[in-house]
Amino acid sequence: MTDSPSDDVALATTEGRLAAAAGLDGLSSLELVRLMNSEDARVAAAVGEASEAIARGVDAIALRLGRGGRLVYIGAGTSGRLGVLDASECPPTFSTPPGQVIGLIAGGREALTSAVEGAEDDGGSAVRDLDSIELSERDVLVGIAASGSTPYVLRAIARARERGAFTIGLSCVAGSDLSRAAELAITVVVGPEVVSGSTRLKAGTATKLVLNQLSTGAMVRLGKTYGDLMVDLQAKNAKLRGRVLRILGEIGGIDGAAAQALLARCDGELKTAVVAARTGETPERARERLAAAGGVLRAVIGPCRGTYGAGNSCPSGD
Structure with a gap:
C-alpha cells in the first residue's frame, strides 16, 4: 500500500x-x-x-x-x-x-x-x-x-x-x-x-x-409507470398475470372477467388495454395513440390523481 x-x-x-x-x-x-x-x-x-x-x-x-x-x-x-x-x-x-x-x-x-x-x-x-x-x-x-x-x-x-x-x-x-x-x-x-x-x-x-x-x-x-403502477411489466408467471389484471381493473374501472377478455384482444399489452378501456377505442387505435405519445400512458389518458382501490378507475385530469 x-x-x-x-x-x-x-x-x-x-x-x-x-x-x-x-x-x-x-x-x-x-x-x-x-x-x-x-x-x-x-x-x-x-x-x-x-x-x-x-x-x-x-x-x-x-x-x-x-x-x-x-x-x-x-x-x-x-x-x-x-x-x-x-x-x-x-x-x-x-x-x-x-x-x-x-x-x-x-x-x-x-x-x-x-x-x-x-x-x-x-x-x-x-x-x-x-x-x-x-x-x-x-x-x-x-x-x-x-x-x-x-x-x-x-x-x-x-x-x-x-x-x-x-x-x-x-x-x-x-x-x-x-x-x-x-x-x-x-x-x-x-x-x-x-x-x-x-x-x-x-x-x-x-x-x-x-x-x-x-x-x-x-x-x-420514460413513462414506464402510471402513478405507482408498473404498466410496462412482462406477465410471464401467474403472479405477474394476476398483477396485470388487477392493474387493468384499477385503471380501467372494469371487473376481472372484462379485464381478461380485453387484455386478450390487445395481445397481452397492458397499456393498450388500459387506453382501450378508458377511451372505448379499438386496440389498434389505442396502440396508435400510445405510439404517438411515446408510450407514455399519462399523455393519453391524463394523470392519475388520488387514491383508488380494486375495481375503481383512477380519475384522469387535464
Missing part, C-alpha cells in the same frame, strides 16, 4: 476500523446482529445525502435512453454483481428491450458466482468489455466501485469518455479517484464496515439502493 492521498481516504472509510466492532468475535449472536442492524440503519441517511447527484444521474440516463441509448453498469466483485442484478431486473419490471440496460463485471460470467483472481486489477479487460458492446456517445456508463479506486472501473470510465459516453462514478469514498474521473460523481459515505473492508455489507447495501433509484427513476421519467 502506498501513502497516496486516495489510500488515506480509503483507510478512513471502506478500509477503516469500526470502533464498535473491535470485539466482534467475542459478541453473542444477538449482540452481533444488533450491531450490524445499527450500522445498516446509517445507510439510508447516507444515500439521502447524495440525493441531488442521484437525481442528476436519473435525468442523464432518462435523456439518453429516450434517444435510443443504453445504460451500462460496470464493476468488479460485489459492485459488478449488483450492477448485473439491477440490469437483469429491468426487462421483467419495465419491459426494456434486450440490450438497453447492460451489466458488465470484471472476469465475465464466471465472476458472478465465484471470485476471479486479479480481474479487478485488469484495466485492459475493461476496454475489451466496453468495445465488445460498442459503447458510444449515446450511452451512459455507471462505474461502480465502493473504494473508488478499482483499476478495472477507472479504465472503463476513461474508455467511455474516449468514446463520448456520459460517465457516472458511484463510490463510497469522498474524493476518490473514481469521483474525479467521472463526469458525475455519486458518493455515498457509509463509513467503516462491521467486518473491516467487507464492502458487501453497508457499501453493498448503499450501492443497491442507489442503483434502484437510478434505474427506477429513469424508467418512471
